[in-house]
Amino acid sequence: MSDAKRSDVTPQANPPQRALTLHRELTAVWSDLPGWRGVLASVNHTTIGLRFMATAGVFFAIGGVLSMLIRAQLATPRGAFLDTALYNQIFTMHGSIMMFLFAIPMLEGLALWLLPKILGARDMAFPRLSALGYWCYLFGGTIILLSLLAGVAPDGGWFMYTPLSDKTYTPGINADVWLLGITFVEISAVAAAVEITVTILRCRSAHMPLSRMPLMGWYMLGTSVMMLVGFPPLILGSILLEMERAFGWPFFDVARGGDPLLWQHLFWLFGHPEVYIIFLPAAGALSTIIPVMSRTTILGYGAVVAAVLGLVFLSFGLWVHHMFTVGIPHMALAFFSAASALVAVPTAVQVFAWIGTIWKGRPQLKLPMLYVLGFFLTFVMGGLTGVMLAIVPFNWQAHDTAFVTAHLHYVLIGGFVFPLMAALTYWMPLICGRARVPKLGEAAFWLILIGFHGTFFIMHLTGLLGMPRRIDIYPDNPEWVLPNLVSSIFSMVLAMGFALFVFDMVMQWFFGALSRRNPWQAPTLDWAMALPAPAYNFASLPAPGRDDAAAAVPLARGEGILPGAPRGWRETLVVEPGSGRPDHIAVLPDNTILPLATAAVIGSFFMLMLAGIYWLTPVAIMAIVLVVWRWGMVMGTGQDHAPVHAAPGLPLPLHWQVRGTLAYGGAVATLVADGSLYACLLFGVGFLSVVAPGWPAPESGLTGVWPAVLVAVALGAMAVGSVTARLAEAGRGGDLARQRALLGVAAGVLALVALAGLALLLDDPRRHARDALRGVLLGFAVVHGVIAALLALRTYADARDGRMGPSRRGATPVWRLWQDFALATTAVSALLVAGQELF
Amino acid sequence: MSTLDPAGPSASLVAGLWWAMLIGAGLITAFVLILLAVAWRRPEGKGADERVWTLGLGVGFVMTVLVALVGYGFWVGERILPRDDGAVRVTAEARQWGWTFTQPGPDGALLETRDVLYVPAGVPFDIEITATDVIHSFWVPRLGGKMDAVPGRVNVARLMADAPGEHEGLCAEFCGIGHSVMRFTVVVYEPGAFPDLTVSGGDDE
Amino acid sequence: MRWVVGMMAGPVLWAVLFAAVYALHGIGCAWGWTGVAAPFGSLHIVAMAGVWLAGLVLHVGILAAAPKGPAREARLHRMGAWIGLVASGLTLLPVLLTSTCG
Missing domain, CATH: 2.60.40.420 (Cupredoxins -  blue copper proteins)
Known part of the structure; x- marks a missing residue:
């Protein structure tokens, strides 16, 4: 850290104040409401992050119990413990829960809880979005869990291959529970991805450049960008499959131009990046913990960042290695085989950087480090079997056998759970303010390590002996009996280890001795605060040269930037993304039950879909629109505010009076995810038209002049919308903005009318996949048209009610951005369909 | 029905691939664990150059192994493929x-x-x-x-x-x-x- | 932020090339390009190899355009360029090595 160079941009320090006074002032503003209202209305990242992690822990326990049932069933060749139908539900739920309800929410929780602390901010960029994500996760997870209790849980395997999961072969609601429940939960993943991205880029401490931020920031940035791009394929796939199940639109039905392989592509286009989405935050924890536990700094910061970059990209080029046996030509397999092997390089760079860090330092065998060593042993082996599976001919033999089961548990438990346990034991003092109870943690570690390897090491052999995945009995294969029994016995040891780990956490939470501040003597900002972490994190925000754990006392005395809460608002600093130069001050929302209400109405939509009451769903959608409309209300202010002097010589505007707000960044991030969804849709069109057997499609009914006219009207009206958005922003001082916004609303409505007319001309979407895809393209345009019109209406309301002014733009920048995106995607869709008609 | 007890040329080629990979993987695991043990036990001192770890071991060593292995895999894969010979x-x-x-x-x-x-x-x-x-x-x-x-x-x-x-x-x-x-x-x-x-x-x- | 964009240029180009060549492979197999003669081989191979080699030239250009010097930003920029070049070079090498549609 070149402190000398930074000092020339350092603002002068604020005068010291009494720390306790500041603490009271900030606590009054930042803390959750007392009692049950606090449970419902909290938006604070510390609270929400811990809730995410605790809930994920509960789901981990449930998934773990399911895995014990699986092992009990497989302990003997004729297990009569579960019947096959129930067994199928249980292994499907084990995988789905561990992936979607444990791993992803756990890393989201860790990110939400940790990032503002380690980057030097007071909260995440979008506190209400944190809360919305949590409620969506909780409600969606509960729906899925209830289905298990009701005996109608998903039973098609956690990757839900069609046609097994379609209406013919899964007539019950089992598959709908998965598709709708998981999609509901994924709302929280996308929400988390949006806010993690924006938080890392814009909510760091002053003058902390991207190139010097803690490595955890890079890892989480990589994770969140991957989530933005990687989750939409799954969301699209789930929407398409649910539409096929509910309305008979044939995207995956070969007889009508669909292809079951499209599902596999979409699923694994999500599913493989997902593995790295899970691994990266864990690796971030390792890169944070290993240097601290070795009393040194990380070796090769630049190489590690480059490795993250490589992983983020390469992991999107591996998905077909889950599909090596579906009959894809050898050359295509070879591309993905090479990419799958190559992805081991950035992984290895990190592993060697970590060993090098230990090498140059003075390692201490404290409990987190024990889990780090468990990680090394387990993950290296899992990585090597991963390389084996990347080799096509070996994969042909090992695919869908217990070998793969063993591999994925080595990678996920080795690469995620061991680092996670290192992270939990490492950050636990900051979470609860207490030191751990001696000895219990070590015992849990050894039980987990022995139980894990005892269960899964031999499972490689079981797979090579020919045992496939997902079978419940094997009466004709005596050679599989002993290895399965060994796995089953050790799995119980593993379960005891996890139980002891949880017990240890609980003991620490309630009975641990009070911990001193910064017990590990770590350098990062997360330890520059009192234990347990206060609701506001920092009484004043870290200034350049004072952005490490040693600054705890000056920060608590208000000597940093933006001390206290003198205006009674939740304020945090927003910086320029690359350099970290202070840009403006964001006023964050207060406690509110709006996120809970929003999640509830979204949940009502999913419940109606699940119950098959489709005619009532428009009501739920209207309710969602109404609730979301309320979100915009606190975004505006009716007056101009003077700049705030965050420190002597550092006057900063409030966010209402700047264009590049956090919200604008959030809109851009959302559109990245949206664009990924749209790109996947285009891939679906291309894939089916080139590869699916049931093409060419039957004669199209989109003939004559009317379709062209309607498309032209829709595109023209959307273009007018784009122009009016610009004009409304330009005319924001006076009445012009209102008139122009109204024109924008009118243009939006006209576009929607034209699109509705087009819908009447479309061929029956149930006839052929081409017609179904056209229906989806049109639906995509309509959804975006509706949101654009609502943003125009929002601008109109802002202008009318005085929330816009010469320096206050209201929602116009976001409207313009959205309108342009809607116009562009609709134009591409129109060109695509025109191309299909002409060629 | 063990893949390790092949009864045809295709399974034999893959079994050979497996044994080669197993030996390689065992050696690499041992190598990493030994490095870790040495890193742990050695007295504190000047650490090795960063480039030895990241560029030498992380990129150079791993890439060499992978290129050889993937090439071997392509060769086996090509031999297993069906071809037009009137089978x-x-x-x-x-x-x-x-x-x-x-x-x-x-x-x-x-x-x-x-x-x-x-x-x-x-x-x-x-x-x-x-x-x-x-x-x-x-x-x-x-x-x-x-x-x-x-x-x-x-x-x-x-x-x-x-x-x-x-x-x-x-x-x-x-x-x-x-x-x-x-x-x-x-x-x-x-x-x-x-x-x-x-x-x-x-x-x- | 310029260096972040620069750092990502190489990997982004890899992603584009990888998607393009994979798409060309699928289209070529579906539309029978393996049987269409072209200079240096079948239309299928020539199309894929052409895109690939053109991409590699671009990759070298990105690498050449990356800033020199020991600053961390410059180093990351160069490392990104290298990652893209190596990834494109290796992952698409099968164009020349393996059988196309079998």
Whole structure:
């Protein structure tokens, strides 16, 4: 850290104040409401992050119990413990829960809880979005869990291959529970991805450049960008499959131009990046913990960042290695085989950087480090079997056998759970303010390590002996009996280890001795605060040269930037993304039950879909629109505010009076995810038209002049919308903005009318996949048209009610951005369909 | 039905690949753990150059191993692929939960059987695999890799059995309630000596 | 932020090339390009190899345009360029090595 160079941009320090006074002032503003209202209305990242992690822990326990049932069933060749139908539900739920309800929410929780602390901010960029994500996760997870209790849980395997999961072969609601429940939960993943991205880029401490931020920031940035791009394929796939199940639109039905392989592509286009989405935050924890536990700094910061970059990209080029046996030509397999092997390089760079860090330092065998060593042993082996599976001919033999089961548990438990346990034991003092109870943690570690390897090491052999995945009995294969029994016995040891780990956490939470501040003597900002972490994190925000754990006392005395809460608002600093130069001050929302209400109405939509009451769903959608409309209300202010002097010589505007707000960044991030969804849709069109057997499609009914006219009207009206958005922003001082916004609303409505007319001309979407895809393209345009019109209406309301002014733009920048995106995607869709008609 | 006890050239090539990879993986794991142990025990001092760790070990060493391994994998893969050389053709049609095979019968005419496939020993055969309902996967571990049976598509796999005998086969892709019991048998006969169907119970409807 | 964009240029180009060549492979197999003669081989191979080699030239250009010097930003920029070049070079090498549609 070149402190000398930074000092020339350092603002002068604020005068010291009494720390306790500041603490009271900030606590009054930042803390959750007392009692049950606090449970419902909290938006604070510390609270929400811990809730995410605790809930994920509960789901981990449930998934773990399911895995014990699986092992009990497989302990003997004729297990009569579960019947096959129930067994199928249980292994499907084990995988789905561990992936979607444990791993992803756990890393989201860790990110939400940790990032503002380690980057030097007071909260995440979008506190209400944190809360919305949590409620969506909780409600969606509960729906899925209830289905298990009701005996109608998903039973098609956690990757839900069609046609097994379609209406013919899964007539019950089992598959709908998965598709709708998981999609509901994924709302929280996308929400988390949006806010993690924006938080890392814009909510760091002053003058902390991207190139010097803690490595955890890079890892989480990589994770969140991957989530933005990687989750939409799954969301699209789930929407398409649910539409096929509910309305008979044939995207995956070969007889009508669909292809079951499209599902596999979409699923694994999500599913493989997902593995790295899970691994990266864990690796971030390792890169944070290993240097601290070795009393040194990380070796090769630049190489590690480059490795993250490589992983983020390469992991999107591996998905077909889950599909090596579906009959894809050898050359295509070879591309993905090479990419799958190559992805081991950035992984290895990190592993060697970590060993090098230990090498140059003075390692201490404290409990987190024990889990780090468990990680090394387990993950290296899992990585090597991963390389084996990347080799096509070996994969042909090992695919869908217990070998793969063993591999994925080595990678996920080795690469995620061991680092996670290192992270939990490492950050636990900051979470609860207490030191751990001696000895219990070590015992849990050894039980987990022995139980894990005892269960899964031999499972490689079981797979090579020919045992496939997902079978419940094997009466004709005596050679599989002993290895399965060994796995089953050790799995119980593993379960005891996890139980002891949880017990240890609980003991620490309630009975641990009070911990001193910064017990590990770590350098990062997360330890520059009192234990347990206060609701506001920092009484004043870290200034350049004072952005490490040693600054705890000056920060608590208000000597940093933006001390206290003198205006009674939740304020945090927003910086320029690359350099970290202070840009403006964001006023964050207060406690509110709006996120809970929003999640509830979204949940009502999913419940109606699940119950098959489709005619009532428009009501739920209207309710969602109404609730979301309320979100915009606190975004505006009716007056101009003077700049705030965050420190002597550092006057900063409030966010209402700047264009590049956090919200604008959030809109851009959302559109990245949206664009990924749209790109996947285009891939679906291309894939089916080139590869699916049931093409060419039957004669199209989109003939004559009317379709062209309607498309032209829709595109023209959307273009007018784009122009009016610009004009409304330009005319924001006076009445012009209102008139122009109204024109924008009118243009939006006209576009929607034209699109509705087009819908009447479309061929029956149930006839052929081409017609179904056209229906989806049109639906995509309509959804975006509706949101654009609502943003125009929002601008109109802002202008009318005085929330816009010469320096206050209201929602116009976001409207313009959205309108342009809607116009562009609709134009591409129109060109695509025109191309299909002409060629 | 062990993949490690190959009974045909395809499975033999893959088993060879496996043993080579196992040895390599064992050596690499040992190497990493030894590095870790040394890193732990050595007295604190000047650490090695960053580039030795990241560029030397992380990129150089790993890339060398991977290029060699992937190349070996491509070579094996190319040798396993079906080619146009007039091999015996048989078909497998999977359904919930069983298999229908067609193969040249004793008199040379096509013979349809359920859950038993008859192939001659010592000559390669191409098997055209499809499914009528959901996705299944054709796998005879001792003969070679699996190939999915996908509705609407015909996938072709090439296998060969070295000697007469019987091999167990199974459905490797989860396909519903009957997945565990969706087994079949491959009966390998001496060319020209088609087994007596009444004895081995081929068409046992 | 310029260096962040620069750092990502190489990997982004890899992603584009990888998607393009994979798409060309699928289209070529579906539309029978393996049987269409072209200079240096079948139309299929020539199309894929052409895109690949053109991409590699671009990759070298990105690498050449990356800033020199020991600053961390410059180093990351160069490392990104290298990652893209190596990834494109290796992952698409099968164009020349393996059988196309078998």
